[in-house]
Amino acid sequence: MSVGLNHYLFLAAVLFVLGLYAVITKKNAVTVLMGIELILNAANINFVAFSRYTDTDMDGQVFAIFVIVTAAAAAAVALAIVLNLYERLKSINLDEADSLSG
Amino acid sequence: MQDIMFYMFAALTIASAGVMVFSRSVIYSAVGLLFTFFGVAGIYVLLAADFVAVAQVMIYVGGILVLLLFGVMLSQRVTGVNMRTETLQTVPAAIVAVGVLFILFRVISKTEWLVKAKTTFEPTTAKLGTLLMTDYLIPFEIVSVLLLGALIGAAFIARKG
Amino acid sequence: MLYNFATILVFLVFGCLFVGVNLLLSRLLQTRNPFPMKVSTYECGELPEGDSWIQFNIRFYVIALIFLIFEVEIVFLFPWAVVFKHLGTFAFVEMMIFIAILLVGLAYVWVKGDLEWDKPKQVPAQGLLP
């Protein structure tokens, strides 16, 4: 059976689930962020695959670029928060960051 | 040949994503992520998205991964022992993950997709440029505001630490 | 197009093979005689002081951050530059707005001193001086 749309979607689904698992289980904020990047990559594979396998023009690819950009912005801000957290608590375990007041 | 390449890249992507998720050390997770990003770039090439593939390598590997590594270096005692990342709620997470995977697989295989595959491989850069300047002009300009906000906000938060 | 990318993949694999073969060859030819003193961490012949933990300055992160934001911008600049000849003035104005907004960010970190590697010394406010 030759590779078609479904294969790409299955791949993306596996990647998504791995990312989800990392987000749920990891205590370390940086690894949670990595899990989020996996999820975004999975979504991107779907965008590009649909752009290839359906009648739309290249909109999927444009969306993929926008997703990459958003991921970059998110990573930048999230890591800044992680570093700030570390300065205050000397730890980046998310369980210990349960107070809203600085 | 393309099918073989697909399976190779898919295997690389999933295996390295597995390393990322299940390794105990943050740095090993980062290395796993490096190969995941590379594998996904390969998948994009097979989907005829050459520009997106290179952009993926450039931003994810060259930008986000480097930033993550810098963040790791800055936020923990950088020795082998203390780079551990603990896990919790493994069992419920596994149940949720398998459940979601099952649902996704079922949805994907049951749905009748309106497939109309393209078979040609054409350069995409010029077309992307035109689309960004015409149809996607507003999102494109908003992206610059988003990036500005991210830059100012992140620099502000990091400096306060 | 696929052919060109496949060539790059072959180059990557070949680069790894080259390193692997050389390391293997060297492994076969060399004499190995490690002893604790030899495999200790190098510190100019002294015994290593403490572990290798250094508290890096936050500036490293801020530099990487500014880099990431501008790299994303460059990803948009490349397709624009390719079609610039055909689209003309309108595209030029659009891109100038885009760049101008991001240069505000550069100006911000410039003014706030994030680009200075040696942070200026904290001078106490005038009123607090004895």
Next chain:
Amino acid sequence: MPVLSANHAVINALSILPTFSETLTNVLFMVLGAVIITGLAALLALVSVYLERKVSAHMQDRLGPMEVNTEIPILKNIGHGWAQTLADAFKLLLKEDIVPAAADKKLHLLAPFIVFAATLAAFAVLPFGRNLIPSDLNVGVFYLIAISSFVVVGIILAGWASNNKWSLLGAMRSAAQIVSFEIPASVSVLVVIMAVGSLNLGEIVEFQEGGIHRWLIWRFFPFNLLAFFIFFVASLAELNRAPFDLPEAESEIIAGFHTEYSGMKFAMFFLAEYANMFLVGVIISTLFLGGWSSPFGSFLNSAPFQVFWVFVKSFAIIFVHMWLRWTLPRVRVDQLMYTSWKVLTPFAFVSMLGVGLWMILIQ
């Protein structure tokens, strides 16, 4: 019926055969190209190391290596210690590969693979002549910028895996320096792409064919010249070369990220470093100096000469790199960041703006 279907199977198999053999020849060509380019990269690195020593020596009024020659009759008379780097390579091959006990063994091994493979992969798109491009990629320039990011990750991993303060500090400095200068370098490349309207390196060279006056360095004077200068300075910094060799400042942090590397692993970093020098030489000559095209128009522009011009131009740039090393003192870290963010980046945008306005006003 079974006979018929068996026939069908045979016919099907036969119809696949041509495509299969085609694929096989394609793969053979790729492998051949990879073998040639790997050999070339290794050879060029050896030559560059030798040149570095000789050029440095003569600039300081010394002779440099003179002793190491072979006893092979014809090669014996060349003299000038030409076999020095060969001997060094053999020495490194025979040396013990020391892995510090405190290091992370797996990552310590992985880092040289990443750095060397990424460098070699960048060689794949270099145009050595009209039909001598291993991979004529249509996003060539963009790809070159992207693939260099693997090197940054490799350097950080090498520094971390060594578990040594100096390695880690050197790695972080290297990484911060490389990423800081990547922005002005990428922006200054844009002036070339705007003029040519393509990311393909072959097309960029073809655009400049027809003599020295067609080279992109002279276009839109003085904006392209400014962009060329910015790219050149940024490339010096990305190569960690003097005056921007802070990550390897011997007196401060020993040898930077590869302090804990010895034997063949060290040789791989070293090889990648000098191969990168040649790579940058070819990139600069392709983008701004006409690449393979002859400076005299169609005169001396046949295939062998095209390769010759690529080498002449890139070695000229390598020579300038070496020359600067013995002319300029090392900059300080704050000066480095100042150069990158407050001088080169704004001026790169200025040159881009200038070229854009110029192109619009002329149309």
